[in-house]
Amino acid sequence: MSPNPPAKQREKAQVLDEAALDRALTRIAHEILEKNGGAEHVTFVGLRTRGVTLAQRLSAKIARIDGATLPVGTLDITLYRDDLDLRGAPVIRGTDIPFSIKNKTVVLVDDVLFTGRTIRAALDALIDLGRPRMIQLATLIDRGHRELPIRPDYVGKNLPTSSRESVAVRLKEHDGEDRVVIQEPEDG
Amino acid sequence: MAWTRKDLLTMRELDASEITLLVDTAASLQEIAGREIKKVPALRGKTVVNLFYENSTRTRTSFEIAGKWLSADVINFSASGSSAAKGESFVDTAKNIEAMSPDVVVVRHSSAGASEILARQLRCSIVNAGDGCHEHPTQALLDLLTIREKKGHFEGLQVAIVGDIAHSRVARSNIHAMRKLGMTVTVAGPPTLIPPFVGELGVKVSHRLEDAIRDVDVIMMLRMQHERMEPGLIPSTREYSRYWGLTLDRLAKHARPDVLIMHPGPVNRGVELSPEVADGPYSVILDQVSKGVAVRMGVLILLAGSKAAQA
Numbered sequence: 493m494s495p496n497p498p499a500k501q502r503e504k505a506q507v508l509d510e511a512a513l514d515r516a517l518t519r520i521a522h523e524i525l526e527k528n529g530g531a532e533h534v535t536f537v538g539l540r541t542r543g544v545t546l547a548q549r550l551s552a553k554i555a556r557i558d559g560a561t562l563p564v565g566t567l568d569i570t571l572y573r574d575d576l577d578l579r580g581a582p583v584i585r586g587t588d589i590p591f592s593i594k595n596k597t598v599v600l601v602d603d604v605l606f607t608g609r610t611i612r613a614a615l616d617a618l619i620d621l622g623r624p625r626m627i628q629l630a631t632l633i634d635r636g637h638r639e640l641p642i643r644p645d646y647v648g649k650n651l652p653t654s655s656r657e658s659v660a661v662r663l664k665e666h667d668g669e670d671r672v673v674i675q676e677p678e679d680g
Numbered sequence: 681m682a683w684t685r686k687d688l689l690t691m692r693e694l695d696a697s698e699i700t701l702l703v704d705t706a707a708s709l710q711e712i713a714g715r716e717i718k719k720v721p722a723l724r725g726k727t728v729v730n731l732f733y734e735n736s737t738r739t740r741t742s743f744e745i746a747g748k749w750l751s752a753d754v755i756n757f758s759a760s761g762s763s764a765a766k767g768e769s770f771v772d773t774a775k776n777i778e779a780m781s782p783d784v785v786v787v788r789h790s791s792a793g794a795s796e797i798l799a800r801q802l803r804c805s806i807v808n809a810g811d812g813c814h815e816h817p818t819q820a821l822l823d824l825l826t827i828r829e830k831k832g833h834f835e836g837l838q839v840a841i842v843g844d845i846a847h848s849r850v851a852r853s854n855i856h857a858m859r860k861l862g863m864t865v866t867v868a869g870p871p872t873l874i875p876p877f878v879g880e881l882g883v884k885v886s887h888r889l890e891d892a893i894r895d896v897d898v899i900m901m902l903r904m905q906h907e908r909m910e911p912g913l914i915p916s917t918r919e920y921s922r923y924w925g926l927t928l929d930r931l932a933k934h935a936r937p938d939v940l941i942m943h944p945g946p947v948n949r950g951v952e953l954s955p956e957v958a959d960g961p962y963s964v965i966l967d968q969v970s971k972g973v974a975v976r977m978g979v980l981i982l983l984a985g986s987k988a989a990q991a
Contacts, residue, residue, distance in 0.1 A: 568708070571720040571750075571981075581683035581986040582722075584978070586708030620717050 501658060501675035507633070507651055508672040516648035517546070520630055521553035523646050528597055531560035533625065535593060539602045539614055540568050540585060545665050546632055547601040565589030567600075572613035587617070594622040599646075603661040605631040608642035633672060635659050683982040687799040687806040690815045691856040699857050703825050705978035706971070712749055713973060723752035726783040726984050731774065732809070733759040733789040738945055738969060739809050739818070743786050746976035752984070755782075770794065771801055778802045783984050787811075805983040813847050813908060819944055820853035822975040824861070826968050827898055830940055834861040840892040841865060841883075843902030843924060843952055844873045847909060850944045851902060855881050868892035869902075869924065872913040889924055893935045900942045901926055901952045917951055927954045931962065940964050 508516065528534050536551050538544030547564045555561050566588040573582070600614055611629060618627060630646035635653045653659060653674060662671045681701050691699065712718055728747040732740050740756065747754035757777065759765065764773055770789070777785065786807045787795045792814035799806040810816040824834070831837060839858055845851050845867045858865050859882045867878055868886040878885060886892040893899050904920065914920045926941070941953075941962040949955050958965060 571722040573722075581982045583682065584705050584708045584981070587711055616721070620720065621715065 500678040502678045504674045510670040520646045531558045535596045536564040542603040543601045563591045569613040572617045593624045595625045597626045598624045601630045605634045608638045608640035689808045691853040696860045706975040709977045710974045721751045723750040726752040728752045728754045728784045729782040730756045731787045742972040815853045816849040820857045822971045825971045837863045838896040839898040840896045841900045842868045847905040890934045898940045
């Protein structure tokens with residue numbers, strides 16, 4: 493996706509292990525229920541790829557806590573990016589939200605919140621699909637460096653980083669393990 | 681896999697992974713047609729020019745809708761009613777259009793190679809929307825998307841392309857693409873309408889409709905292209921229809937029960953297809969048309985976003 497092939501990354505520190513990641517998601521699930529006074533009218537929309545997986549896990553946790561089954565949609569924001577020209581030919585994998593978001597509380601889920609530009613694009617994309625009553629933002633990691641006035645409603649972990657570092661959220665469904673690490677370029 | 685070409689001119693020059701990328705991109709964009717608000721901002725501020733020197737309904741309209749759904753500005757230019765009618769040459773017209781800084785020019789022309797001439801002369805991206813009897817890559821892409829959606833895969837499928845192969849750019853683009861994707865292609869038609877060296881494209885040739893359609897997964901019927909034909913290639917439309925027209929009776933006797941019937945349009949009803957077949961349960965002709973918009977959105981976004989186009 494990135495314009496230049498990324499330099500080789502080396503792992504600098506582990507931020508969350510499997511148990512801590514699970515605890516963070518459990519806490520967010522409780523917070524979602526608390527803030528919305530239950531699960532009624534709440535739907536999840538995950539950002540491709542790992543946001544979708546996290547949304548599915550949150551939905552499963554809420555099912556265990558509250559008994560409610562909340563639907564999970566998939567959002568691909570490629571068509572809404574403001575940097576198409578910088579990135580080269582886009583790879584489009586499609587949006588799949590098989591339920592109406594009209595008058596619903598949509599919890600948008602992403603793995604890492606950084607500049608906020610992805611979320612800006614996601615808000616435009618969601619509003620084109622219908623008029624939700626409210627959009628809330630959940631992110632596993634908030635690493636700072638915002639370039640837009642966007643803030644999350646639910647955060648797994650606040651993580652101060654330098655802009656040359658990157659944060660990798662590794663999930664069992666994609667990477668075979670549950671772990672969050674900070675990486676830095678190998679040449680540095 | 682990312683798209684790196686400046687232009688989309690032929691299926692012949694693409695490899696299987698590029699064809700798959702185009703089909704996948706189009707498949708992902710199909711959901712836009714089902715939205716309440718059919719518009720995404722992906723190509724905001726980009727300009728697409730439709731430069732059409734030949735008649736077209738489906739192709740021009742679907743490029744126009746595709747561009748508009750992606751928020752590009754779309755300008756239609758047809759040769760009649762323009763300076764081309766006053767004698768301006770093809771390349772001069774195109775250079776004048778380029779001076780107005782379009783990002784993509786979609787060109788249809790009656791001469792083979794017309795789009796390639798433009799691709800060499802202009803810096804913007806060129807899409808071949810049909811050049812004479814040569815190629816029509818976006819038609820092949822929408823045919824492929826339709827086939828994959830109905831059959832689930834490409835590898836190993838058997839296809840019969842029936843009719844006026846000699847004058848068909850649709851057939852040529854499909855043959856190149858289908859062979860690369862591992863499909864088996866049989867072309868069938870009266871000997872006067874089958875090019876003499878067509879076997880070099882890796883296809884089988886049949887001169888009987890009944891043999892060609894036996895056991896195939898897809899039957900693609902082609903239109904008689906009277907406008908490109910010299911007289912005398914077929915004795916009469918009536919005789920052609922008797923030997924090469926696809927009827928329910930022939931389908932029931934010789935074809936598989938799950939066969940797909942495709943046609944690039946416009947259909948000559950009662951000539952190559954009986955109306956019962958064109959409107960019948962095997963027919964996916966209107967699926968093809970609706971997929972045309974998604975395919976053209978995919979092509980526009982890949983070309984307008986590619987590095988090569990900006991270099």
